[in-house]
Amino acid sequence: MxxxxxxxxxxxxxxxxxxxxxxxxxxxxELKKLFQNDCIGYENTVCFRDNEFDLTHYKKIYIVGMGKGSASATQQLLTILPKRKVKGGVVIDITKKRLGKIKSYIGTHPLPSEKNILATSKAIEVLKQTTKDDLVITIICGGGSSLFCQPGKNTTCLDLQIVGDHLLKSGAKIQEMNTVRKHLSYIHGGNLAKYAYPATIVSLIISDVPGNDLEMIASGPTVMDTTSVHDAQKIATQYDLGNLNFVETPKDLKYFTKVHNIVLASxxxxxxxxxxxxxxxxxxxxxxxxxxxxxxxxxxxxxxxxxxxxxxxxxxxxxxxxxxxxxxxxxxxxxxxxxxxxxxxxxxxxxxxxxxxxxxxxxxxxxxxxxxxxxxxxxxxxxxxxxxxxxxxxxxxxxxxxxxxxxxxxxxxxxxxxxxxxxx
Structure with missing residues (x-):
């Protein structure tokens, strides 16, 4: 039970x-059941739901996981991938697991911390070294917005904590919270896809957002963002957040042409x-x-x-x-x-x-x-x-x-x- x-x-x-x-x-x-049912590996092929990927097309595989449950999910994922191709990666969760070549970090939730920012910077380092011949598999779970974070220009960890705490206690909707988060960040709102470009990205998503809006799940790190700095500023004004240093999210389609976003559970x-x-x-x-x-x-x-x-x-x-x-x-x-x-x-x-x-x-x-x-x-x-x-x-x-x-x-x-x- x-x-x-x-x-x-x-x-x-x-x-x-x-x-x-x-x-x-x-x-x-149960994460183990989800991955056993929807993620199947063969010698040179993996299938995620109805999406099949030929691993002979890629020289190296990297894994980046974020959110609550991402470490356990990564454990299950590793059982179906060829060990020789998995070269490394980073997972940030509220629990730590032994993940072989993948570095596992413990972060804080629901508010971000310097621990989260440090772990995210390690993930960015991994993403920046990928090439067009590589495959990046991301595991995106609820809580990813806080656990996976990198403050934008002139924004501090304390700023993120204050804004997050204020929005939580004010009863802000998840769409409002994550619109603000995306524009205070250099990792959300499609920025992960930008760092990994031109590698192929497969995002395995466990949705905690009503309606499964991909832009809002973990603040959409692999999804092109349709919100703007203006949208974030309107929300900031509505909730009396004061003057914040918002940054725009990537709007160039080229970063997203080789991204496959797959919802495994909701x-x-x-x-x-x-x-x-x-x-x-x-x-x-x-x-x-x-x-x-x-x-x-x-x-x-x-x-x-x-x-x-x-x-x-x-x-x-x-x-x-x-x-x-x-x-x-x-x-x-x-x-x-x-x-x-x-x-x-x-x-x-x-x-x-x-x-x-x-x-x-x-x-x-x-x-x-x-x-x-x-x-x-x-x-x-x-x-x-x-x-x-x-x-x-x-x-x-x-x-x-x-x-x-x-x-x-x-x-x-x-x-x-x-x-x-x-x-x-």
Missing amino acids: IIKNSRKLGNTDLRCDALRIAEAGYEAL GWTAIAAMREKAIELGYKPVVYSKALTGYASKVGPNLARAIKPGEALLACGETQVNVTHPGKGGRNQDVALSALPHLPKGSVIISAASDGKDNIPVAGAITDSAYTGHEIKQQHVDPTEAVALNQSYTTLEKVRGIFTIKRHITANVSDFIVLLSRKP
């Missing part, structure tokens, strides 16, 4: 069913598996959204109002939280707790972070109309007020509402949600 405390949380049949469906979502995101990967499990358990699956956005405190009630008897309402995406008080919690905990007062009788909701970290070291939350509703009333707690005070964890931890998972084995594809209503 990936969810560690399922037995403790599954104290009703309905909660057990919801946990089984969430477990199916997590199982579909929130839909989890939704598809959860849908199958819901059918197996006798529920009618309904996909509410594959690109869920909005404030967590509003999303929870909206989901609760949408459920009908016998349904399994499924969604994936990334909500926002406006941090106004020094409480403890995360967006998934807020979704589950804010939904509670609006849940119909005989219903349950689970909101889960796919990588197992919902701001703090917990994966997410579960609430239901029967058990949680009763326990919350006994403690005289107002769920809506607890969310407003950023105290979702403190509230849910007392009522069997928090769950954890085995970390660092699943892909980071943002969040997924399952809401069940008892069968009629």
Whole structure:
């Protein structure tokens, strides 16, 4: 089981069913399974999804990985590549792995640090030595924007930290955050492709962005950027970021003609598996959204109002939280707790972070109309007020509402949600 405390949380049949469906979502995101299913190697050929690459066309292979889970993904990738051709590379993750010729670095997340910048500079050194006869395979995972970073002209690491922290706490959308990041960077917004030019690039992407916008996943290091300095400045003004030293991203098409961007997994990967499990358990699956956005405190009630008897309402995406008080919690905990007062009788909701970290070291939350509703009333707690005070964890931890998972084995594809209503 990936969810560690399922037995403790599954104290009703309905909660057990919801946990089984969430477990199916997590199982579909196991990195080892993803690479075994979608990345196949032969003597001189590799296939990524439906994309085949003849390795005899390349003299050397380099690997550059970034984001949460990229080190584990690189381990799996190395099992299908010919060792004689892999000459080196750099991976930056929150965990370190033994990767042979590939240098593995530990970085910080969600805010960048000098450690991240140093590791990224090592990756740039590798990219700059490639030629037109080489193949660069990049593994791009969620969290790559912070872990893989190189400040632009007249921008410091402290600047990136302050801007990132301010946007996180202000509830900025991921598209807004990454537009700003791209224009404060010499690695995002297509800059990796520029450094590697004229080598061939294959980017294996695990998407944590609602809608799978390639420009926004890890701030699009291998994708031509369609945003501008003007766009970044508008967002900076909206969020009172002051005067920032924005730089333009590469706009020359030549840097991208030999780039192949391939999405291996996304929130839909989890939704598809959860849908199958819901059918197996006798529920009618309904996909509410594959690109869920909005404030967590509003999303929870909206989901609760949408459920009908016998349904399994499924969604994936990334909500926002406006941090106004020094409480403890995360967006998934807020979704589950804010939904509670609006849940119909005989219903349950689970909101889960796919990588197992919902701001703090917990994966997410579960609430239901029967058990949680009763326990919350006994403690005289107002769920809506607890969310407003950023105290979702403190509230849910007392009522069997928090769950954890085995970390660092699943892909980071943002969040997924399952809401069940008892069968009629």
